[in-house]
Amino acid sequence: MLIDLHIHTIYGSSCSVLNPNDLIHQAKLSGLQGGCLTEHxxxxxxxxxxxxxxxxxxxxxxxxxxxxxxDLGHILVFGLPSYVEGINKAERLRKIADQEGGVLIAAHPFRSELSAYYNFNLHSREVELPISIEEACQHPIFQLVDAMEVVNGGSTWEEMDFCLEISRRINKAGTGGSDAHSIHGLGCCATSFSQVIKTPEDMISAIKSGQFQATDRRLNVPRFRSLPLYYDEVI
Structure with a gap:
């Protein structure tokens, strides 16, 4: 079952121009069976x-x-009914997610380090930026999240290569999402689940059990079309 795990609309993301009323229709046309609303x-x-x-x-x-x-970057959260005071601290977010039975996914890690287009940072300003894969693998965010986004519609190839290598080395499951802010690109990257997802609880359970693969659906990128959960072999 193919689900786009990362979508923004005008309802809750001022940077988006995607009308929620257009979302489902367009998502179906793109071949998706589901989508996740991940407003900021x-x-x-x-x-x-x-x-x-x-x-x-x-x-x-x-x-x-x-x-x-x-404080450790952007994190996709599923299982929390609303924003809770203090979850801008990643450790508190992990605690609240555990209390609610939720899951956390590191969104587009190291984006600002690898792409000058973006100006937000995975690190607090007190933390020295990583200069190698080895240092990046030691980043504390990976001790707090259940998975990491390795395929993102707004990421550069360099960024995705970097994240793919990290996920392989630390054996952290990888997800995919379009990060769509308009109908253009909706569903270009997604996550393929091996079971039918009907509820948020179904998806959370599938993420916790690792029954999914990151998928890049754009043309001419066969190595990203269907990524294994754990990257013992890079496609």
Missing amino acids: NEAWRPDKLKELVNGHGEDFVLINGMEVHT
């Missing part, structure tokens, strides 16, 4: 989410999440 530091209200889902049938699953900005 904000979760959708349950009534608004239900309103959006109604009328679109039962063949598409929409899952509520957040992209939380923390």
Whole structure:
């Protein structure tokens, strides 16, 4: 089952131009069976989410999440009903996620270090930036998250190569998401689950058990089309 784990809309992300009413229709056209709403530091209200889902049938699953900005970088969160004070600290976010039965995914790690286009940072300003894969593998964020995003529609190839190598070395499961802020690119990167996902609980369980693969659906990138969960062999 193919789900885009990283989507922003105008409802909760000021940087997005994606109208929620266009999301499901366009996602279906792109071949997705599900999508995750990951607004910046904000979760959708349950009534608004239900309103959006109604009328679109039962063949598409929409899952509520957040992209939380923390002292250790951006983290995709699933399982928290709303933003909680203090979760801008990654260690507290981990504690709250555990209490709620949620999961954490490091979003586009090392983006600002590897792409001059972006200006936010995986590190607090007091932390020296890594200069090697070996140093990057030791970053404390990887002790707190359940998985890491290795395929992202807004990432450079250099960034994805870097993250893929980290995930291989530290044996950290990799996910994919478009990071879409408009209908363009929606579903270009996604996560393929080996089981049917009908609820947020289903997806959280699948992530915890490792039953998924990162997938890059763009043309001419065969090595990213279907990535193994643990990268003993790089495609």
